[in-house]
Structure formats: C-alpha cells, structure tokens
Amino acid sequence: MPVKVHIHTTHRQFTDGLEVVPVEGNTVGQCLSHLVKQFPGMEKALFAKKDKLLNIVEVYVNHTTAHPNELIKPVKDGDEIHLLVMLAGG
Amino acid sequence: MLTPSERERYDRQIMIGEIGQEGQEKLKRSRVVIAGAGGLGSLIAVYLTAAGIGMIRMIDHDQVALSNLNRQILHWEEDIGRNKVDSARKKLRSLNSGVEIEGITEIITEGNASELVNGCDVIVDAMDNLPTRYILNRCAIGKKIPFVHGAVGSFEGRVMTIIPGETACLGCMDRGPVPEEKFPVIGVAPAVIGSIQATEVIKYLLGIGKLLTNRLLVYDGLMTTFNEFTINKNPDCDQCGALMRRG
Numbered sequence: 412m413p414v415k416v417h418i419h420t421t422h423r424q425f426t427d428g429l430e431v432v433p434v435e436g437n438t439v440g441q442c443l444s445h446l447v448k449q450f451p452g453m454e455k456a457l458f459a460k461k462d463k464l465l466n467i468v469e470v471y472v473n474h475t476t477a478h479p480n481e482l483i484k485p486v487k488d489g490d491e492i493h494l495l496v497m498l499a500g501g
Numbered sequence: 502m503l504t505p506s507e508r509e510r511y512d513r514q515i516m517i518g519e520i521g522q523e524g525q526e527k528l529k530r531s532r533v534v535i536a537g538a539g540g541l542g543s544l545i546a547v548y549l550t551a552a553g554i555g556m557i558r559m560i561d562h563d564q565v566a567l568s569n570l571n572r573q574i575l576h577w578e579e580d581i582g583r584n585k586v587d588s589a590r591k592k593l594r595s596l597n598s599g600v601e602i603e604g605i606t607e608i609i610t611e612g613n614a615s616e617l618v619n620g621c622d623v624i625v626d627a628m629d630n631l632p633t634r635y636i637l638n639r640c641a642i643g644k645k646i647p648f649v650h651g652a653v654g655s656f657e658g659r660v661m662t663i664i665p666g667e668t669a670c671l672g673c674m675d676r677g678p679v680p681e682e683k684f685p686v687i688g689v690a691p692a693v694i695g696s697i698q699a700t701e702v703i704k705y706l707l708g709i710g711k712l713l714t715n716r717l718l719v720y721d722g723l724m725t726t727f728n729e730f731t732i733n734k735n736p737d738c739d740q741c742g743a744l745m746r747r748g
Contacts, residue, residue, distance in 0.1 A: 420657070420723060430724075466676040475731040476717075478674060493730070495719065497676075498652040498659055500684035501541045501629040501691070 414442050414486050417493040425452030434492075439470055440482030442492060457494070469495040502526065507599060511553050519709040525553060531706045532556040534618045536609060536637055537627030538585040539563075540572035540686060541651050544695025545625055545702075547575065550593045550600045552703060557593070558603040560617055561585045572688035609633050614640040623702050626650045627695070630681060635740070638663065638671040642741050647705055651698040654684050656722030658694030661713050661732065662701045665741065668714040669732040672740025693720055 413433035418426050426432055432449065436442035440462065447454045459465045462482060470481040471493040477484045486492065503525060508515065511525050520528075531554050535542050538561035549557055563585050565576040573585075580588040586604030593602045609617060609628075614636050618624050624641050626649060628634050634650065641648035641663065648663040650671055663670045697718065704710040717730045736742055 420655070420721065464676070467679045469674070469676075471730045474729065476674065476733060478676065479735065479737075493728070495730075496654075497631070497674075497679060498654040498657060498684075499629070499631045499634075499679070499681075500652060500654045500686050501537050501539050501627050 412488045414488065415491045416442060416446050417491065419494050419496050421496055422453060422456045422494065425456055426450045437485060437487075438482065439472065439477055439484045439486060439492060442486060443482070467497045469497055471495065503529065507553065510597075510599075514552065520707060524707045524709075527707055528553050528703070529555045531623075532558070532621045533623050533625060533702060533706075534558045534560065534621045535625045535627055536560050536633070537629060538573075538575065538589045538604075539569065539627060539629055540653065540688065540691030541695045541698065542625075542627035543573050543575035543589070544692055545627055545651075545699045546589060546593055547596065548696060548699040549702060550597045550602070552699070553597065554600060554702075554706075556601040556603065558605065558617075558621065559586045559589050560605045560607060560609060561589075562606055562608040572686055572691055574688065574692075609636055611636055611639075615644060618644065618646060621646060623705055624648045625698055625702060626652075627698075629684070631679060632681075634671060635675065639740050641665055642670060642672075649698050649701045649705075651694045653686050653690040653694050655686060656690055658690050658720045658722075659717055660694055660697045660701065660720075661717045662705065664712070664714055669734045670738065670741040672738040672742075673735040674717075674732060675738075675740070687722075690720075690722055693722065 416432045416434050434442045434445040457468050470477040514520050515525050533554050538559045565580040575589045575592050584606045590602045590604045642665040645665045650661045717732050719728045
C-alpha cells in the first residue's frame with residue numbers, strides 16, 4: 412500500500428486536479444521526490460531549492476506536524492502526508 | 502452581579518449548563534484584546550460583544566477602504582476613510598452598550614505590544630500578516646496571556662489556541678520568513694474562523710470544554726472539510742522554548 416499525499420487546493424493545478432497522489436518512499440523527502448517525478452510542476456510549488464522546502468509549505472504525517480527536518484522523517488506504507496500552505500490573512 | 506436587564510439579555514446562554522449565571526458574571530469581568538479590526542476581528546468582536554465580555558480592546562492602525570467591505574462586516578460604505586477601530590466601536594456600542602469597547606489606532610510593534618495588551622485575560626490574533634502575529638505570540642508568551650491564533654486565505658482558514666508555558670506556540674511552527682503578499686479571501690472564510698476563535702475565547706474564560714491546544718484546526722470551505730493536525734511543542738523554539746525549559 413503506497414503512501415498517500417494530500418495535495419493542497421492551490422497545488423492541484425500541478426497534479427491534474429488530483430486531491431490525493433499515491434507515492435513511494437521511506438522518508439518524506441523520498442515521497443515528495445516521487446511526487447515531483449510524477450508531477451514536475453510540484454517542484455517549484457514545494458521547494459525553494461534542492462532539499463529545502465519553501466517556508467510557506469507545511470508537512471504533516473498522519474495528521475502530526477513533521478516540522479522541523481520534515482524531509483528526513485520516516486514514513487511507511489499506508490501513511491498519509493498532508494501538504495498545507497501557511498496562511499497569513501485576517 | 503448581573504442586572505435584571507443583563508439576565509434578560511443573556512437568558513439563552515445562561516440557560517446553557519456550562520455557562521449559567523456564574524459563567525455570565527465571569528464573562529462580564531473579562532477583558533479581551535482583539536488585534537486587528539478586519540475580517541477576523543469584525544466577526545470576533547461582534548460575537549464577543551454579543552456574549553457580554555466586560556471589556557474589548559480593538560487594535561488596528563488602518564482606515565476603512567472599499568476593498569475591505571467584502572469581508573470586514575463591521576465596516577460599511579459610510580465608514581470609508583475612517584479609522585477601523587472607530588468604525589468598529591460605533592457598531593459594537595450599538596449592539597451592546599453594556600460592553601466597554603476600547604479602540605486603539607496604532608501599529609503593533611515589539612516596542613509597544615506589551616503595553617497594548619496590558620491588563621487583558623486573552624489576546625486574539627486577527628492580524629493580516631505573519632510578522633505581527635509573531636510579535637503578539639512572543640508578547641503573549643512573555644506575559645503568560647493565552648493567545649488564540651487565527652488566519653485565513655481564499656476559502657480556507659485555521660485556528661490554534663496557545664497557553665504559554667504549556668502548549669505549542671506559533672514559533673514552534675515557524676519555518677522562516679515568508680514573502681508578504683496581498684492575500685485573496687472571501688468573507689465567509691473569516692466568518693467561520695472568527696466564530697471558532699470567539700468560541701475558544703469564551704471556553705477559555707469560562708474554563709469549559711476542550712481548547713484547540715497543540716491542535717491546528719484547518720478549514721477548507723471549498724471541500725467543506727475540517728482537518729485537525731497535532732502540533733508538538735518544539736523545545737528549540739526561539740519564542741517559547743526558554744519558557745518550556747524553565748517549566
């Protein structure tokens with residue numbers, strides 16, 4: 412059973428509208444690399460540079476924050492990753 | 502003590518077992534700061550004023566503009582150009598003259614934040630930018646005043662309550678500076694999030710229910726979903742870490 416990545420609304424333009432994308436990997440970083448391999452537009456939506464997420468991107472694994480050092484957090488089959496975007500408006 | 506008029510005004514909420522007359526008297530003795538008189542601040546202020554909070558202090562440096570009116574429901578066409586806190590105070594006083602409404606037209610800075618929130622029981626985050634949120638977060642932690650965070654964008658929003666020294670804070674989630682941009686939003690998003698923030702304030706003041714501590718509630722209005730995410734205290738947080746280490 413693959414890891415499921417839940418895509419934020421603003422990023423679905425890069426995933427053909429998909430809300431959930433199955434990926435494979437043993438860490439968050441590997442899963443996001445697989446996501447980018449499937450949907451290259453996600454790279455600029457998530458990463459400031461290689462192995463550095465944009466500051467506005469939040470990662471949760473099984474509904475728990477993966478911050479800090481998100482990319483090295485381990486995941487296993489069946490886990491769920493949520494990608495959120497920090498909000499600033501009031 | 503509640504007056505006969507207050508007992509009548511608040512009758513429907515006094516009927517709630519968790520509130521009662523004693524709870525209503527607690528609300529009357531309470532003092533709340535709302536930082537921001539925009540989309541979130543409007544909703545929060547309306548419901549806390551209606552609920553009978555004793556004193557509400559609204560802080561906002563800005564004036565009402567036409568582009569505010571899609572979401573900032575305390576401000577009307579006739580208010581364009583007025584200070585937002587003056588516009589807000591006028592409506593809130595008409596809603597409930599028994600609530601003391603203070604309005605402060607100032608920019609919140611590291612230098613004045615402590616003084617601006619002095620004497621208050623809760624600080625509510627209704628700001629429109631992250632840097633000021635972090636100033637308020639640090640101030641709340643330093644003064645050990647609970648802080649109810651809320652933020653919105655588009656059809657989305659989030660809420661988390663921070664109890665200084667006990668729970669995760671905004672700093673625990675901080676990933677570094679983010680670009681300041683004009684944010685898209687429709688009024689129904691701050692309506693939902695502001696209502697939840699006001700609920701958190703009332704629950705905290707009355708000591709009832711379960712607060713959104715260490716829990717980030719995320720609302721997606723497009724999908725009509727609420728998701729809850731666990732936020733862990735970060736011992737290395739540069740805003741609350743030292744307080745945690747002191748216990």
